[in-house]
Amino acid sequence: MTETFKVGDVVELNNTRRERGTVDHIYTSAASGRTMHVVKLDDGGKSYLSDVEGMTRVLTTFEHGARVVHTSTGDAVSVVRGGPFLERYDGSSWYVVENADGSHETSAARYLSAAPEPEPAPIKVGDRVRILEASHAEFHHGRTAMVTRTDGTWRSDALGVHPYVVRLDSGGTLHVKRVERLEDEPANVFVHNGVTYDLDATYRDKDGDRWQFGGGLVHADGAPIGSMNGVGYQLQNVSLIHAANRYGPLTRFTDR
Numbered sequence: 001m002t003e004t005f006k007v008g009d010v011v012e013l014n015n016t017r018r019e020r021g022t023v024d025h026i027y028t029s030a031a032s033g034r035t036m037h038v039v040k041l042d043d044g045g046k047s048y049l050s051d052v053e054g055m056t057r058v059l060t061t062f063e064h065g066a067r068v069v070h071t072s073t074g075d076a077v078s079v080v081r082g083g084p085f086l087e088r089y090d091g092s093s094w095y096v097v098e099n100a101d102g103s104h105e106t107s108a109a110r111y112l113s114a115a116p117e118p119e120p121a122p123i124k125v126g127d128r129v130r131i132l133e134a135s136h137a138e139f140h141h142g143r144t145a146m147v148t149r150t151d152g153t154w155r156s157d158a159l160g161v162h163p164y165v166v167r168l169d170s171g172g173t174l175h176v177k178r179v180e181r182l183e184d185e186p187a188n189v190f191v192h193n194g195v196t197y198d199l200d201a202t203y204r205d206k207d208g209d210r211w212q213f214g215g216g217l218v219h220a221d222g223a224p225i226g227s228m229n230g231v232g233y234q235l236q237n238v239s240l241i242h243a244a245n246r247y248g249p250l251t252r253f254t255d256r
Helices: 240-247
Strands: 010-013 020-028 035-041 047-050 055-057 067-070 077-086 093-098 104-108 112-114 128-133 144-149 164-168 173-176 178-181 189-192 195-198 201-204 210-212 225-229 234-239 251-255
Touching: 010 035, 010 047, 020 047, 067 093, 128 164, 128 173, 144 173, 144 189, 189 240, 195 201, 195 240, 225 240, 234 240
Parallel strands: none
Antiparallel strands: 010 020, 010 055, 020 035, 035 047, 067 077, 067 112, 077 093, 093 104, 128 144, 128 178, 144 164, 164 173, 189 195, 201 210, 201 251, 210 225, 225 234
């Protein structure tokens, strides 16, 4: 069976220099009808044109748990559960993979390639982010903030629509073009005046009354909305910023 290649495959050219590269483009020659491959070489970024007989696939070793795709299943992702095992008759290697439906099968290594990384989850209100791009606000690039809106319509001539409205940890709000989620911080926190508040905890104000802010609602000022249970009275729908400024300092009392 003639071996087939796809864009992204790592190959070695069957020439005297045995150069390696990555398949960058595939087309059918109008003159000969043969399938041709544009191979971008590792050394110097030059390209080389080859048919299937002029190159050999460079096999990748996959770790247990690696996400892979099979040449016959398109974009369907499987997970390596065993291997590599050595075929004693021809020295080739093969793996046991688990498919999305829970079934298992074996596959020769030459038919497997690394699956592309999954698309990150969309940014949502409440996410802690780092600012990557914002018009007329380069000073804030790299700073951290909390997302208060994802449907912004403000636009600049240079960058177009800025879909994110964020509340800066340093204070103030900003329309932002691009952000990245901060994965290394607790997801449910809010920063005000340099203080990080854990929204899954209970806080005590200067009078000893208890506050909670983990309901998931956001005030117009960009802060989480909370409530207070005092002695003989309660407060509802209060911005954490207002609570901290009016009744603070807020001291962490306990986890919920």
